[in-house]
Amino acid sequence: MNIDWTTFGLEIVNFLALLWILKRFLYKPVLETLAQRRAGIDKTLSEAREGEIKAQGLQAQYESRLADWGKERAKARSELDTEIALERSRQMQSLAKELAEERARNAAVDAHWQQEMQREMETAALLQAQQFATKLLGRLASPTLESRMVDLLLEDWAKLPDQQISGLRAAAEDPALAVRVSSAFPLDEVQRGRIIEALNHRLGRPVEVLFEELPGLLAGLRISVGAWQLHLNFTDELASFAAGANHVDG
Amino acid sequence: MEALSVIFSIGPFGITRTVVTTWGIMLVLGVGSWLATRRLAVEQPGIIQAALEGVVQAIESAIATVLPERSTLLLPFVGTLWLFVAIANLIGLVPGLHAPTGDLSTTAALAIVVFLSVHWYGIRSAGLRAYLRHYLSPSPVLLPFHVLGEFSRTLALAVRLFGNIMSLEMAALLVLLVAGLLVPVPVLMLHVIEALVQAYIFGMLALIYIAGGMQSQAEQASTQTNKNGNTP
Numbered sequence A: 001m002n003i004d005w006t007t008f009g010l011e012i013v014n015f016l017a018l019l020w021i022l023k024r025f026l027y028k029p030v031l032e033t034l035a036q037r038r039a040g041i042d043k044t045l046s047e048a049r050e051g052e053i054k055a056q057g058l059q060a061q062y063e064s065r066l067a068d069w070g071k072e073r074a075k076a077r078s079e080l081d082t083e084i085a086l087e088r089s090r091q092m093q094s095l096a097k098e099l100a101e102e103r104a105r106n107a108a109v110d111a112h113w114q115q116e117m118q119r120e121m122e123t124a125a126l127l128q129a130q131q132f133a134t135k136l137l138g139r140l141a142s143p144t145l146e147s148r149m150v151d152l153l154l155e156d157w158a159k160l161p162d163q164q165i166s167g168l169r170a171a172a173e174d175p176a177l178a179v180r181v182s183s184a185f186p187l188d189e190v191q192r193g194r195i196i197e198a199l200n201h202r203l204g205r206p207v208e209v210l211f212e213e214l215p216g217l218l219a220g221l222r223i224s225v226g227a228w229q230l231h232l233n234f235t236d237e238l239a240s241f242a243a244g245a246n247h248v249d250g
Numbered sequence B: 001m002e003a004l005s006v007i008f009s010i011g012p013f014g015i016t017r018t019v020v021t022t023w024g025i026m027l028v029l030g031v032g033s034w035l036a037t038r039r040l041a042v043e044q045p046g047i048i049q050a051a052l053e054g055v056v057q058a059i060e061s062a063i064a065t066v067l068p069e070r071s072t073l074l075l076p077f078v079g080t081l082w083l084f085v086a087i088a089n090l091i092g093l094v095p096g097l098h099a100p101t102g103d104l105s106t107t108a109a110l111a112i113v114v115f116l117s118v119h120w121y122g123i124r125s126a127g128l129r130a131y132l133r134h135y136l137s138p139s140p141v142l143l144p145f146h147v148l149g150e151f152s153r154t155l156a157l158a159v160r161l162f163g164n165i166m167s168l169e170m171a172a173l174l175v176l177l178v179a180g181l182l183v184p185v186p187v188l189m190l191h192v193i194e195a196l197v198q199a200y201i202f203g204m205l206a207l208i209y210i211a212g213g214m215q216s217q218a219e220q221a222s223t224q225t226n227k228n229g230n231t232p
Helices: A005-140 A144-159 A160-174 A187-201 A234-249 B019-038 B047-066 B068-093 B106-127 B128-136 B140-180 B185-231
Strands: A178-183 A210-211 A222-223 A226-235 B006-010 B014-015
Touching: A005 A234, A005 B014, A005 B019, A005 B047, A005 B106, A144 A187, A144 A226, A144 B014, A160 A222, A160 A226, A178 A187, A187 A210, A187 A222, A187 B019, A222 A234, A222 B068, A226 A234, B014 B019, B019 B047, B019 B068, B019 B106, B019 B140, B047 B068, B047 B185, B068 B106, B068 B140, B106 B128, B106 B140, B106 B185, B128 B140, B140 B185
Parallel strands: A178 A210
Antiparallel strands: A178 A222, A222 A226, B006 B014
16 A cells, blocks of 8 residues: 555556557547548548539439420320321312313313214214115115206205305306206206206306216206206215214314 | 566666567557558458458447437547457456556546546537536536546546456455466456456447546537526
8 A cells, every 4th residue: 555656656657648649649540540531431432422413413403404305295196186187178179170180181082982982873873874865765766766856956956055056156257167966866958958048047148057966866856067066966965964963062 | 566577778768568568569560450451441341451441330320329410529538448458358368467457546547537538529619618617507606526537437437447457356366366277268368358347438438438527518519598588
């Protein structure tokens, strides 16, 4: 229980020295290392937080951009739909126009084809009618009928308008003109005389008349005065009938 | 006492075994610290560095439980107390060596250092006048009791550690003499525990005394502020 004051004093000095030694070589380096580690951890955490904030910002920016893209896509889709609708409408109108034109063209072709068919049928019918009438009138033809037709021709000749008569007279002024009278049956002298008299009377001067027989006329007469022809016979009448029908159709 | 035996003298001062053992402890702690902290790694600490960091952090957290805002300031003093007292207590287990803390001169010296440090940290914390004023509060009548308390707790600090360690060494010696070589082993285990507990108690009491000195200033300042604030 004794206290040695030298030991007491030295122990105080020793403790203070030990305090300095440990503070210098133990606490300070270890605390500095711990502080550096904490600073590193804090720095890493700070960087992580900054990274997180940056990532959140990028995420928000990305989401905003996605939203913008969505709007732009919807807008482009709407514009495309509108454009497609317009183009479709335009093409439908064009197609409808082409179809209408095609229908009109087809209708015209059909109408023309039907008219052509009708004309051909009418021509064929007229031809058949002509052939039928030719056969029928050929069987009916006789000198008596022809005599009657001479009478009718002379009546018509007498009733020719003055305008036609003046044309005939102008043609008959040629001294070399010879009037040709064709008949299906032979004409007797009386009939020939009546014909010559009628011609001379209306032409205003005596003309040379040549008589000939054309059995193809079936019955009746054909009088040629230069370029002029007057006829009243079955063949020419039927031909005129057929030509008149074609002329009307054409 | 064998502890007072002088090994050699330097002039008029006789150097006892206690002082020599203390120097040995200082040498071991100093060189060991220097070697261990030469190449501290921030990223991947080794086993020794991890143990050192664990010890320092344990001391710091123990201080922080009592005085959170001043743990870094008190770490060197209280940590050195714990380390030195623990090693000084345990070194008596090494055959041929004597525990310095089994010498009243050492424990008295440590108690005086604690006594002075309480005032040092107290004055450093709030200033001399404010620190001395706390002896007069709540009433100047209590001044003798404060002074008596200061000395009595310092004396208790020194005697408690000295008595425990001296008695432990003496008991171990008696058991060894009476029962033979292997029987004292459980007693030695008890010695280890007791040595560590005594070191912890000594350091913790020192910490509490210092914290009391510092916090009394803070409480006084807070009370004064409240009084001034409530005064119209």
